[in-house]
Amino acid sequence: MNTWPLELKEIRKTFKDGEKMVDVLHSLSFKAERGKLTAVLGPSGSGKSTFLSIAGALLSPDEGEMLVNGHDIASLSDKQKSEVRLHSIGYIFQSSNLVPYLKVIEQLKLPAELAGKWNGDTKRRAEELLKSVGLENRADHYSYQLSGGEKQRVAIARAFMNDADIILADEPTASLDSGRSIDIIKLISKIVKEKQKAAVMVTHDETILHLCDNIYEMNDGRLEKRK
Ligand SMILES: Nc1ncnc2c1ncn2[C@@H]1O[C@H](COP(=O)(O)OP(=O)(O)OP(=O)(O)O)[C@@H](O)[C@H]1O
Numbered sequence: 703m704n705t706w707p708l709e710l711k712e713i714r715k716t717f718k719d720g721e722k723m724v725d726v727l728h729s730l731s732f733k734a735e736r737g738k739l740t741a742v743l744g745p746s747g748s749g750k751s752t753f754l755s756i757a758g759a760l761l762s763p764d765e766g767e768m769l770v771n772g773h774d775i776a777s778l779s780d781k782q783k784s785e786v787r788l789h790s791i792g793y794i795f796q797s798s799n800l801v802p803y804l805k806v807i808e809q810l811k812l813p814a815e816l817a818g819k820w821n822g823d824t825k826r827r828a829e830e831l832l833k834s835v836g837l838e839n840r841a842d843h844y845s846y847q848l849s850g851g852e853k854q855r856v857a858i859a860r861a862f863m864n865d866a867d868i869i870l871a872d873e874p875t876a877s878l879d880s881g882r883s884i885d886i887i888k889l890i891s892k893i894v895k896e897k898q899k900a901a902v903m904v905t906h907d908e909t910i911l912h913l914c915d916n917i918y919e920m921n922d923g924r925l926e927k928r929k
């Protein structure tokens with residue numbers, strides 16, 4: 703049987719808004735393929751971040767299944783879920799979310815250390831990733847010494863550090879100018895293809911869509927395939 707790195711089956715999510723319940727996701731199903739960069743577009747409030755939080759095991763659905771490499775994670779304890787997040791999922795956010803008082807190399811060391819995997823091999827991996835994002839000369843800089851685009855490139859390298867099968871990004875280019883955005887997406891796409899990762903990115907940026915393998919549109923909590 704073919705297992706997908708990430709599969710959501712008939713997910714439903716409702717939030718309470720004062721007295722009334724708001725249905726945000728309705729019976730949403732989705733599969734992420736290895737080696738493919740998938741974009742999710744859609745209007746503000748349509749449920750994109752909610753979808754990504756569920757896909758990233760940061761939020762539990764009310765109904766439906768969320769499978770990582772074929773395993774349903776609903777039955778896992780909180781500790782087991784955080785293990786899945788640490789080992790199987792890399793996150794890239796709108797703002798890079800770097801730790802302010804750590805050097806660039808230490809930003810990459812952190813997830814490896816948390817996973818108990820900081821050794822000669824992962825140190826080389828960190829150096830290789832920094833090189834692939836063009837920051838090999840910034841390893842000893844603190845994050846406040848970096849530009850916005852450089853910080854975002856560190857965040858990308860960090861997301862790939864634990865060799866996670868799934869990479870999730872919520873508007874990773876929102877704080878960048880258009881030329882920079884294209885460079886960043888090309889970079890994510892290159893690593894996704896080289897390392898055969900499954901990447902899902904929420905974006906409002908139409909100028910980067912030609913670099914994406916699959917395109918979905920979210921409307922009122924329903925996902926439709928556009929490409
Ligand atoms: N924790 C929450 N409690 C209550 N309502 C929520 C919560 N999180 C999201 N919502 C509501 O769910 C809907 C979808 O929100 P979501 O953040 O997924 O939208 P989005 O598509 O990411 O929008 P944007 O493009 O503005 O980031 C919105 O109406 C929002 O107000």
Ligand SMILES: [Mg+2]
Pocket residue numbers: 750751752
């Ligand atoms: Mg959002």
